[in-house]
Amino acid sequence: MGIGKANRLARIFRPSTGRAVMLALDHGMALGPITGLEKPAGVISLLAPYADSLMATKGVFNHCYTPDGRAGIVLRASGATTIVGPDLTAETLTATIDEALMLSADAMATSIFVGTDNERDSIENLAALAGDCAPYGMPILAVTAVGKDREKQFDAKYLGLACRVAAEHGADMVKTYFTPESFEHVTGCCPVPIIIAGGPKMGTEEDVFRVARAALDQGAMGIDMGRNVWQNPNPVGMMKALAAIVHEGASVADAVAILNEVR
Numbered sequence: 001m002g003i004g005k006a007n008r009l010a011r012i013f014r015p016s017t018g019r020a021v022m023l024a025l026d027h028g029m030a031l032g033p034i035t036g037l038e039k040p041a042g043v044i045s046l047l048a049p050y051a052d053s054l055m056a057t058k059g060v061f062n063h064c065y066t067p068d069g070r071a072g073i074v075l076r077a078s079g080a081t082t083i084v085g086p087d088l089t090a091e092t093l094t095a096t097i098d099e100a101l102m103l104s105a106d107a108m109a110t111s112i113f114v115g116t117d118n119e120r121d122s123i124e125n126l127a128a129l130a131g132d133c134a135p136y137g138m139p140i141l142a143v144t145a146v147g148k149d150r151e152k153q154f155d156a157k158y159l160g161l162a163c164r165v166a167a168e169h170g171a172d173m174v175k176t177y178f179t180p181e182s183f184e185h186v187t188g189c190c191p192v193p194i195i196i197a198g199g200p201k202m203g204t205e206e207d208v209f210r211v212a213r214a215a216l217d218q219g220a221m222g223i224d225m226g227r228n229v230w231q232n233p234n235p236v237g238m239m240k241a242l243a244a245i246v247h248e249g250a251s252v253a254d255a256v257a258i259l260n261e262v263r
């Protein structure tokens with residue numbers, strides 16, 4: 001691996017632990033002003049100090065982010081569909097390598113929708129982006145997205161297939177959902193690091209910590225959560241607790257204690 005790519009990945013996977021706390025803030029591109037992320041600038045200034053990297057669109061980085069040279073930048077590079085449109089999975093590429101370089105991005109992210117009518121187009125997007133990024137040492141994060149088909153989110157066989165397909169088409173890291181069933185198979189059969197999304201807000205904070213702990217114990221290399229952080233009334237507590245799970249090996253009970261210290 002070249003120095004440029006290695007250096008960028010080191011701003012995503014903290015060198016002292018090899019693990020990543022990425023804060024997901026890209027939801028507005030398809031969902032508009034979703035609850036908790038109505039004003040991205042405030043969320044970023046509050047939570048960025050606790051994240052290794054931030055994942056957002058060019059619009060958010062250009063208008064809602066104050067550069068401080070600290071957190072890594074993961075530029076969402078696919079989209080152009082919305083939740084009210086005919087098909088959320090019909091994405092196209094929405095950012096270029098030049099835009100990523102202008103932003104001093106550390107990675108570009110694109111979704112793949114395996115098993116949908118747009119499977120081929122979305123995987124082509126990934127492969128093309130990987131080709132564009134390779135000469136610059138720009139890492140690619142593939143997001144194994146499920147569109148509106150939430151059933152797939154818990155299917156280890158589907159997730160294992162999607163993650164492996166992502167790696168085979170040029171992803172340097174893959175974001176997927178955690179499933180309690182056979183997640184080791186998902187991580188074990190993917191040759192690049194896996195980080196997990198949180199998905200819709202869970203019932204309790206403990207549920208979120210359980211998912212993060214179990215995913216890491218089964219081979220995940222980090223988290224890329226959004227709603228379960230910034231839709232929580234104590235988002236700073238959530239970030240601190242999740243960072244302790246990821247980087248310090250904290251247990252679920254430890255995480256609950258950290259959360260309660262911040263209240």
Ligand code: R5P
Nearest residue numbers: 024197198199224225226227
């Ligand atoms: C999904 O395509 C988006 O990339 C989100 O960033 C991702 O779902 C993670 O956010 P959350 O933890 O809210 O699911």
